[in-house]
Amino acid sequence: MSLKIDVVRKIYARQGDTPERVLFEGLSLELADGEVCALVGPSGTGKTSLLQMVAGLDEDFTGTIEGRPPDIGYLFQTPRLFPWRTARQNLELVLPGRVERAGELLAEVGLAGSEDVYPQRLSLGMARRVALARALAVEPKLLLLDEPFASLDTATSKGMQDLVSAQLQRSRPTTLLVTHHWHEAAALADRIVVIDGSPARIVENRAVLRPRAAE
Numbered sequence: 348m349s350l351k352i353d354v355v356r357k358i359y360a361r362q363g364d365t366p367e368r369v370l371f372e373g374l375s376l377e378l379a380d381g382e383v384c385a386l387v388g389p390s391g392t393g394k395t396s397l398l399q400m401v402a403g404l405d406e407d408f409t410g411t412i413e414g415r416p417p418d419i420g421y422l423f424q425t426p427r428l429f430p431w432r433t434a435r436q437n438l439e440l441v442l443p444g445r446v447e448r449a450g451e452l453l454a455e456v457g458l459a460g461s462e463d464v465y466p467q468r469l470s471l472g473m474a475r476r477v478a479l480a481r482a483l484a485v486e487p488k489l490l491l492l493d494e495p496f497a498s499l500d501t502a503t504s505k506g507m508q509d510l511v512s513a514q515l516q517r518s519r520p521t522t523l524l525v526t527h528h529w530h531e532a533a534a535l536a537d538r539i540v541v542i543d544g545s546p547a548r549i550v551e552n553r554a555v556l557r558p559r560a561a562e
């Protein structure tokens with residue numbers, strides 16, 4: 348089933364000296380089952396806000412999100428791990444009754460040997476891998492990735508990209524990937540959607556053409 352995003356209007360109300368902000372007005376986007384769509388746009392245009400609306404974490408808008416599956420994986424901009432739980436224990440939280448799977452998933456994201464490490468001892472790249480493993484643990488039909496490669500050095504970012512790419516190919520969830528970088532979008536996505544302006548609108552929506560594999 349495709350995911351149909353139809354936002355009629357999203358407003359952030361005035362807060363103190365910060366005036367009301369109409370974030371979206373008439374924004375529609377449809378993702379085919381299993382499609383990977385990169386969402387690109389300048390800082391502050393509303394990409395994270397849109398992910399939260401798609402996830403159902405923010406319902407304070409007019410419009411509809413159709414076809415949202417029950418199993419959603421969400422990689423937030425910051426890893427959001429529980430600091431008092433080890434990497435493995437963070438995963439076990441979303442794997443009730445399947446604790447051995449936590450170790451397998453950590454190995455899949457290259458963290459074998461770091462299972463018993465607490466988040467404050469993990470680098471950002473490692474913490475994000477744990478968060479990615481947690482997002483994938485629920486075997487999501489819909490995967491929301493909010494800047495998974497930001498603030499990582501080039502080698503770590505490339506490693507994380509390869510990891511995400513392998514996971515997308517393996518389980519093929521419908522995916523909305525927020526990124527600031529065209530090259531990341533082009534490498535991973537089937538389609539690139541650019542939003543811009545205030546209220547933000549879709550200013551570009553194009554398929555990524557890939558060379559055919561040799562037969």
Ligand SMILES: Nc1ncnc2c1ncn2[C@@H]1O[C@H](COP(=O)(O)OP(=O)(O)OP(=O)(O)O)[C@@H](O)[C@H]1O
Nearest residue numbers: 359360368370388389390391392393394395396397
């Ligand atoms: N809960 C909130 N209440 C009020 N305003 C908010 C809230 N969350 C975000 N905003 C504002 O909405 C705008 C869009 O924020 P959002 O984080 O969605 O943008 P973004 O495109 O993801 O930015 P970035 O690329 O920097 O992460 C910003 O101006 C932000 O200050």
